[in-house]
Amino acid sequence: MIDSLYVAWQYIKYNWLKTLILVCCITLISFLPLSLQILIDESESQLMERAMSTPLLVGAKGSSLDLAMNSLYFTNEAPELVDMGAVNRIDETDLALSVPMYVRFQAQGVPIVGTSLDYFDLRRLEIDQGRQFVRVGECLLGARTARELQLGVGDTIVSSPENMFDLAGIYPLKMQIVGVLKENHSTDDLAIFTDLKTTWVIQGLGHGHNDVTTLQDPTLVMKRTESNVTASVKLYHYTEITDDNIDSFHFHGNTEVYPVTAVIALPFDQKSEAILQGRFLGKGELLQIFKPSVVIGELLENIFRIKHVLDAIITVVGSVTLLAIGLVFSLSLRLRQKEVETIFKIGCERAMIFQLLGAEILLVVGISALICALLIAGVNLFSTDLVRLLFLQ
Numbered sequence: 001m002i003d004s005l006y007v008a009w010q011y012i013k014y015n016w017l018k019t020l021i022l023v024c025c026i027t028l029i030s031f032l033p034l035s036l037q038i039l040i041d042e043s044e045s046q047l048m049e050r051a052m053s054t055p056l057l058v059g060a061k062g063s064s065l066d067l068a069m070n071s072l073y074f075t076n077e078a079p080e081l082v083d084m085g086a087v088n089r090i091d092e093t094d095l096a097l098s099v100p101m102y103v104r105f106q107a108q109g110v111p112i113v114g115t116s117l118d119y120f121d122l123r124r125l126e127i128d129q130g131r132q133f134v135r136v137g138e139c140l141l142g143a144r145t146a147r148e149l150q151l152g153v154g155d156t157i158v159s160s161p162e163n164m165f166d167l168a169g170i171y172p173l174k175m176q177i178v179g180v181l182k183e184n185h186s187t188d189d190l191a192i193f194t195d196l197k198t199t200w201v202i203q204g205l206g207h208g209h210n211d212v213t214t215l216q217d218p219t220l221v222m223k224r225t226e227s228n229v230t231a232s233v234k235l236y237h238y239t240e241i242t243d244d245n246i247d248s249f250h251f252h253g254n255t256e257v258y259p260v261t262a263v264i265a266l267p268f269d270q271k272s273e274a275i276l277q278g279r280f281l282g283k284g285e286l287l288q289i290f291k292p293s294v295v296i297g298e299l300l301e302n303i304f305r306i307k308h309v310l311d312a313i314i315t316v317v318g319s320v321t322l323l324a325i326g327l328v329f330s331l332s333l334r335l336r337q338k339e340v341e342t343i344f345k346i347g348c349e350r351a352m353i354f355q356l357l358g359a360e361i362l363l364v365v366g367i368s369a370l371i372c373a374l375l376i377a378g379v380n381l382f383s384t385d386l387v388r389l390l391f392l393q
Contacts, residue, residue, distance in 0.1 A: 005359045005362070005363065007356060007359070008356055008359035008360040008362075008363055009363060011360060012360060012363055012364065018328070019364060019367075022325060022328065022364050022368075023364060023367050023368045023371065025321050025324075025325060026321075026325065026364065026365060026368035026372075027368045027371045027372050027375070029314070029317065029318040029321050029322075030368065030369070030372045031372045031375050031376065032314055033310075033311060033314050034372075034376050035375070035376060035379045036310065038376070038379050038380055038383050039379070039383060039386060039387060042383040042384060042386075042387045043387045044300050046186075046384070046387055047296060047300060048293065048296060048297065048300070050072050050073075050186060050187065051068070051072060051292040051293040051295075051296035051297070052293045053122070053123070054071075054072060054122075054264055054292045054293075055096075055264075055265065055266055055267055055273060055291070056096070056264070056265040056266075056267065056273065056276065056277070056289055056290070056291060056292075057071055057262055057263070057264060057265070057289070057290060057291075057292050058082075058086055058090065058262065058263040058264075058265055058280065058287055058288070058289045059071070059079055059080075059082055059086075059261065059262040059263070059287065059288060060079060060080035060081065060082045060286070060287065060288070061080075061285070061286060061287065061288045062079060062080050062288075063079070064288060064290050064295050065295055065299060066079050067079045067261075067262055067288075068290075068292045068295045068296060070103050070261055070262070071101050071103065071261065071262040071264065071292075072187070072292060072296070073187045074103050074111040074113060074187055074190070074191055076106075076111075078103065078104045078261055079261055079262065081259040081260065081261060082259070082260060082261075082262075082263075082287060083256070083257045083258060083259055083260070084100070084255065084256050084257065084258050084259075084260060085256060085257065086260070086263050086287055087100045087260065087263050088256065090263060090265050090276070093275075093276060093279060095267060095268065095272040095273075095275055095276045095279075096265040096266050096267040096268060096272060096273070096276055097118060097265075097266040097268075098263050098264070098265060098266075099115060099116055099118045099119050099122060099263065099264040099265075099266065100114075100115060100116060100196060100260045100262075100263050100264075101113065101114070101115050101119075101260060101261055101262045101263065101264060102114035102115070102196055102199045102200075102259065102260045102261050103261050103262075104199070104203075104261060105159050105160070105199060105202050105203075106159070106160045107157045107158060107159045107160055107175070107192055108149060108157065108158075108160065109160075110145050110149070110190065110191065110192050111190070111191050111192065112139075112159060112191075112192045112193075112194060112199060112202070113191045113192065113193050113194070114194055114195060114196045114198060114199030114200075114260075115193065115195070115196065116195070116196070117132065118266075119193075119264075120132075120193075122264065122266065123184070123186070123188055124184065125181050125182070125184060125188055126181065126182045126184075127140070127179045127180070127181060127182070128143065128179075128180050128181060128182040128183075129152065129153050129179060129180040130152075130153035130177075130178050130179030130180060131178055131179050132178075132179060133178055133179070133193070133194060133195060133198075134178075135241075135246065136195065136197045136198050136201060136206075136241055136246070136249060137173065137174075137175055137176055137198055137201070137240070137241030137246070138175065138176050138177075138178045138194065138195075138198070139157070139175040139176070139177055139178070139192050139193060139194040139198065140177075140178065140179040140180065140181055140192070140193040140194070141157075141177055141179070141180050141181065141192055141193075142180075142181055142188050142189040142190055142191045142192070142193070143180065143181055143182060143183035143184075143189045144183065144189040144190055145189065145190055145191065145192060146180045151177055152177065152180060153177055153178060153179060153180060154177065155177045156174050156175060156176055156177060156240075157174075157175055157177060157192065158172045158173065158174045158175070159172050159173045159175065159202045160172065172202075172239060173198070173201055173202045173239055173240070173241075174239055174240040175192075175194065175198065176241075181193075185384075196258075196260065197251075200251065200255075200258055200259075201241075201249065203259075205251055205252070205253075205258060206249060206250060206251040206252075265289070276289070277289055
């Protein structure tokens with residue numbers, strides 16, 4: 001058998017182009033389904049990890065999937081808004097800690113996430129540079145956001161208007177960047193974080209302007225009485241919050257009815273979780289509560305059903321490839337008829353022909369298996385980074 005392998009090796013070395021083509025075909029048809037399975041398993045694990053770390057989500061009744069995708073992965077489609085009453089309602093139960101989320105606006109294509117400081121504890125986010133935001137108008141950048149936008153502590157970033165033809169008089173807000181978060185390889189790396197009041201200012205619910213009681217320009221004052229001064233629409237609204245004008249920023253109306261997109265509920269124990277879920281099951285209930293892990297799990301189950309189709313396609317292509325490889329060896333044997341006659345003339349039996357052919361197949365398959373094993377090992381080693389690069393951008 002050693003002699004057969006030696007002869008076969010010399011033959012495949014001489015016919016290196018044919019050998020290379022065969023090795024590539026066998027390697028690819030083996031590598032694709034195995035690597036695909038590894039990447040799918042890893043992507044499912046990463047997506048579910050974020051959902052599993054979010055016990056309960058509360059929001060307006062409607063699509064739980066849209067609500068989960070917006071709150072967990074900061075998608076562009078904002079769900080129907082709820083007010084701060086949902087936050088207070090959870091806090092009043094003494095069953096869970098509430099983490100409000102307001103994910104609606106963007107800056108340079110990056111989502112702005114309005115939330116509380118408890119969110120950073122929930123996601124285990126740490127500050128790499130600078131400090132935490134402490135007042136309205138300050139923000140933190142995710143690690144990848146800071147890297148891609150080439151911004152850092154001390155720079156500013158301006159929120160993008162939702163509508164270029166906005167007639168409501170809502171001005172973009174220039175936010176001060178006071179910190180950059182450490183990279184934690186999640187959606188948080190691709191966001192801008194600020195407090196809820198800053199997002200309300202972006203929406204136009206809060207603003208700052210000149211002291212109307214000291215205005216001398218008559219075009220800026222519509223009506224003046226001893227107890228009240230009514231400003232006109234010409235009154236300048238600040239678009240940047242600084243030390244000089246922060247005292248002039250204020251909110252109109254009751255902030256208890258100001259909007260949020262969702263509330264993350266962190267129950268204190270399993271019993272509290274069950275009781276809290278029961279509090280939102282009334283017939284006339286306007287809010288919904290659910291486990292994001294269940295919703296995302298169902299989504300992934302539906303998405304990855306396509307893998308069965310891919311497996312079927314790869315199986316068909318693999319079968320055709322193997323038949324083609326068999327045809328190549330068969331035609332090769334016919335073209336080598338003179339070699340076969342020479343083997344018979346030197347006294348070899350017919351079994352030697354099959355032994356030499358088997359040795360060639362063994363070497364080609366062995367080389368392909370070795371290359372495939374190395375590629376699979378590489379995919380397995382870097383699967384986490386590959387999934388983040390290919391699927392979680």
